[in-house]
Amino acid sequence: MSRDDPGFDLDSEVARAKKHFVDLLGELPGPIASLETHAPQALAGYMRTRDFIYTDVDEGGLDLKTKELIYVVLDTATGNLAGAKNHLGAAMRAGLTVPELAQALIQVMTVCGITTWGQTGYFVLDHAADLAAKTTNEDI
Numbered sequence: 001m002s003r004d005d006p007g008f009d010l011d012s013e014v015a016r017a018k019k020h021f022v023d024l025l026g027e028l029p030g031p032i033a034s035l036e037t038h039a040p041q042a043l044a045g046y047m048r049t050r051d052f053i054y055t056d057v058d059e060g061g062l063d064l065k066t067k068e069l070i071y072v073v074l075d076t077a078t079g080n081l082a083g084a085k086n087h088l089g090a091a092m093r094a095g096l097t098v099p100e101l102a103q104a105l106i107q108v109m110t111v112c113g114i115t116t117w118g119q120t121g122y123f124v125l126d127h128a129a130d131l132a133a134k135t136t137n138e139d140i
Helices: 010-025 030-038 040-053 064-077 081-093 098-112 114-132
Strands: none
Touching: 010 030, 010 040, 010 081, 030 040, 064 081, 064 098, 064 114, 081 114, 098 114
16 A cells, blocks of 8 residues: 555545544544554554454454454553553443453463553453443443
8 A cells, every 4th residue: 555556545544544443442542643643654554454353243253342352451461551441441332341351351361470460450450340330331
């Protein structure tokens, strides 16, 4: 994909990427905003990869709750608390429960160790409990 490709419109691709993140996460995360500002071509390319990841379940993809849970556990395992929290909200809006998250995060701990739990995991689980205490999914 390059600016020379017929039909490629960088501004439209960046706008589409921004809409995807705002619709999914409720905000444009800082790292994505930085890509928009400093590397819009890379953001457009990253969005093409996300197009594959977010394939509909009817087309053989995972359901949204599972996709977002995977991002939560990967962000937790790599110490990206802000990313884990962003994806956690999307996962909970898609139906993830606190007990499901607890089980997944303990799986992370068994592979990555107690340090991952202490540095990121329990913060994510506590945040989930706080979100679950809200009355509706729209509040998450």
